[in-house]
Amino acid sequence: MNTGRVILLGAGPGDLDLLTRKAVSALLRADVLLLDELVDPAIAELAPKARVLRVGKRGGCRSTPQDFIQRLMRRHALQGRTVVRVKGGEALLFGRAGEEIAFLEAAGIEVELVNGISAGLAAAASLGMSLTHREHCHGVSFVTAHAHDGGRPDWRALAAARTTLVIYMGMQRIGEVAAALGEHLPAATPAAVVQWASTPRERRLVATLGTLAAEAREAGFGSPAVILVGDAVGLARAQPAAASLPRPRHVRN
Structure with missing residues (x-):
């Protein structure tokens, strides 16, 4: 099976009308959708074929461990799936994207970046x-x-x-x-x-x-x-x- 890919996608601050066309295109391709805590759950409607997994991370609250999220992305990508990791705001701004990029690339997984409005x-x-x-x-x-x-x-x-x-x-x-x-x-x-x-x-x-x-x-x-x-x-x-x-x-x- 061919290795899949991971798309780190910035979903913007909450208003889904602020999503870019590139973001919508990525969502349509998603096999697995990993949603952050602050992302509007309705975004899943734009990813009709995706399995949706909530991986909430929020300061001061019980959160999904970062290491678990990274291993989850790696596992699905290595099984040939397109994984879209949906982050609130801009994925490259205070979203731990740097850690995820390094982790995934070390596993030989292609990473695509889709910007969002911070x-x-x-x-x-x-x-x-x-x-x-x-x-x-x-x-x-x-x-x-x-x-x-x-x-x-x-x-x-x-x-x-x-x-x-x-x-x-x-x-x-x-x-x-x-x-x-x-x-x-x-x-x-x-x-x-x-x-x-x-x-x-x-x-x-x-x-x-x-x-x-x-x-x-x-x-x-x-x-x-x-x-x-x-x-x-x-x-x-x-x-x-x-x-x-x-x-x-x-x-x-």
Whole structure:
């Protein structure tokens, strides 16, 4: 039997209308579909011949071990199947894709990459702001507050870079993140949180670095959410903390 392949696919932040045509084509070819925790289960409707396996991974919750997921992909691919590993957001951004690529290629398995829209980009779109507004920043920095080794980012260096900060996996330590950045940035620095970006459950909060953590906790914001900090965030659309943005659900034929 010929060796199959694995497709690492970014499913975007939740709205299935944001899937690319390339992603839909990959789903149609799938024999096995491995779905992350935050992926809309309805995506399986776009993979009609696939066996669907839930391999949830979510911070602070019981998760499918990474080693098990990798061995599962290898086993099905070596049996000649097309395996589509569906990740929320962008597959190559904080999704452990590097580990999976190395593991699979070491086994002689072809890996295809299909990009998706990251939650950080969807959050910025929901806020109606540019992450790289040239009058307010020098660029954008994507950073995780949940380091693999238990450490924390170099907040001083990130603050000094004058970029818009897009912080993933930071809600469980939002107070710590805000306090650490507050040592290097003014308390009045614009900041925001967008939870469940692009989905019907979306909520957004626009505040300042000094008030962000308290306002987010008071309004009940939690994961999955993206934190944005920087002068460019000052151009975000103001919205009451508890507001939800109604969005059309994915229309299926």
